Amino acid sequence: MAVIKVGIADLNVAVKPDTITTLGLGSCVGVTFYDSSKKIAGLAHVMLPSTELSKAAVLNKAKFADSALPELLRRMVELGAIPRRIQAKMAGGAQMFNFKDPSGQKSIGDRNIEACKVALRKLGIPLVAEDVGGNYGRTIELFTETGILEVRAISKEIKHI
């Protein structure tokens, strides 16, 4: 069994019996996809809400909610996952510092959460569990055997969602 690590602004897929994890989510949102019939999972570590914010010459699809989730779906389907069987879970989107954005916008964490939800609706993938917001960091790990998402935070009980 291998543990597949997904870095910041990155995405990857995993199949049974491996697990897939991303460490230290702050304002970023970790979105997991899971097809329970095929035991295929995917995880995206989303950093920004929209590709409209991109000023880069080359787009890193994994970085933005609106490009990461379709790309994650594509990668899973490539492995044999069936789109209508896929369910999503997500965690993260915290506000790590008590710091007001001078432009008066919502925190980047909240904007990431909203954007991920919009992207899921567009793809028709149901969101079955979430652990989002707050002011603390999270590490998440999805088990491909069960589809359970483990959420770990400092000085907090481990959650299984």
Added chain:
Amino acid sequence: MSDIIKDMGAFHLDVLKEISNIGSGNAATALSQLLGKRVGMQVSRVMPMPFHEITEYVGGAENIITSVFLRFEGDITGNMFYIVDQEDAKRLVEDLAGLKVEDEFCEMSLSVLQEIGNILSGSYLTALADFSGLEMKPSVPSLAIDMAGALLSYGLVEIGKSSDYAIMIDAEIQAEGNEVQQAVVRKGKTGHFFLLPDPESFEKIFMALGVHGYGGN
């Protein structure tokens, strides 16, 4: 098209290193006055790094760190972190305020840490502004203790819009006698002083210092 951060040339990286030395030198003086001890400084490190390596650099994304964050606006914009690891943070509070910190930081020790962060990052930025003639207005700094990945990624949001790389401008100062360190890569006790200018600011920094267009790219 090139990525201004990833493709920055050696000459300009050296200029940034010098800027960091000036900033951290001033912060070292400030810490020395606070502690009443000699505080030494090391030559800064400046390197373009992919995001995922930045958290490795501070001991891994899950490593718990104490961090004071501020954002500066003005002629140039960007983020700054003052990062101390837990044990060093406890020692700083003890040295400075005579407060014994057990497992958890109390309210009082947290505000001492916040104040240390304010003073040090303030003196760092002041030196930078004086030297470059650029105006930099810092926000009210904010303190948090959490996983390195969760805290640092917050400071990478602006940069993330244009790159997957950040230039790590990292300085270390060390108090005599008790190994208070800011910004070292060393086993165990590490702490860092990170300056993360927004990508658009690099050119303005180089213009202000008259080294724009030098060194090639």
